[in-house]
Amino acid sequence: MSLRAVKPQHETRTRILDAAEELFMQHGFEGASMRMLTAKAGVNLAAVNYHFGSKHALIEAVFRRRLDPMNVARIAALDRLEVDAPGRVLAPESIIRAFIGPGLRMIEDAKGGGRNFIRLLGRTYTEPAKSIRALIGHLYAPAMERYKAAFERALPQMPREELVWRIYFMFGTLAYTLAATDTVQLIAGCKPEDRYDARLLEERLAAFLTAGLNAPLKSTIRKAA
Amino acid sequence: MSLRAVKPQHETRTRILDAAEELFMQHGFEGASMRMLTAKAGVNLAAVNYHFGSKHALIEAVFRRRLDPMNVARIAALDRLEVDAPGRVLAPESIIRAFIGPGLRMIEDAKGGGRNFIRLLGRTYTEPAKSIRALIGHLYAPAMERYKAAFERALPQMPREELVWRIYFMFGTLAYTLAATDTVQLIAGCKPEDRYDARLLEERLAAFLTAGLNAPLKSTIRKAA
DNA sequence: GTCTATATCATGATAGAC
């Protein structure tokens, strides 16, 4: 019942999450120490254990904060498509755009930390401990199921197994593109501002992915040497 | 001038490299300690510093051992294509197959450690310290330049900037596919043996990438809602 | 070349004053 300001309650938590997101991205989960991130956040070392309980619980919180809304947005975008075209078969390209949009928009959020998170997410597919992989898979599962079903309806003639692989390829292209926009020298020659232009990236990615998804089922008969 | 067996000279080095490759893949560069990897290799803790000088130098050695031959094989495959069709324009698909072949073959090498390395490589695009990224970029550079030039000749009508992005997307799809074949639950439904069948993967990837690379330049005009 | 033993330091976590 005190009259003290109520601000500090969430602020420390948020500052820790922001710092953790950036440092986990830069140094990995093991490489970023709690001392590093509490120093960056300007909070006391013990605050992490007070607010989150352990380093591992902090890692989970970092992912949940961003992934939950991102996948909600993905599902909402798909819902909108289906409501706007009731009963009709959706074009694969529009499903692709609905899926990649929420992730792409995040890379424009440099100040709010979204870009850091996107790159952190990219590393997560290969690096982390099993427990983290399981968490990510769990958080992604609902959106993935919805999109898988949408693609199956949009491409009824494609064998299920081939479709699963092509979804996997698309997922990989997106993950890599979002994660590595800073790091890969190949892209270094491009205009720097293009790397974070979500609209341009969406056009380029949508064209590439749509063509890949619709690739002919029998590979072209090539005349071997 | 002793008559002792000469085997031990290289064996310790190799055992350390094999163990490091696997443990760096599983736990990351910071997460895998020298104690862990010397224990796995069955060598003494001090042997790493004797043979490599430091942990960082060991990491470099791990990459050089595999990347050098892999890129040599890639360049050789492109050379062969150009020799077999002198003066003629190469089909984009054959260039793609020449590039992805050496990496794909590695995932079949479970026993020799190639599969471990491929997954280790995948994480490297997003995770590592700048010094490692620089090393990787340096080791890749010759092959990337050759292939970039080959694609430019094969697709003279495509704007250079769009081509760079499409090469980037292809590179990402390959990297992700190779790196994540174990981890992603989406693919878990497939027949497990298919994940490591290089021939099947090459067919699937080549179809997807070729279509993506050749995607129409203006995205389909879609009737928005 | 290989080993034991150890120096030096950083880590995650916690106890307890305020």
Place this chain on the structure above:
DNA sequence: GTCTATCATGATATAGAC
């Protein structure tokens, strides 16, 4: 809720016997 101080552990690296 926040701080200081500290514990127990495990890290890289090295010195020196064999």
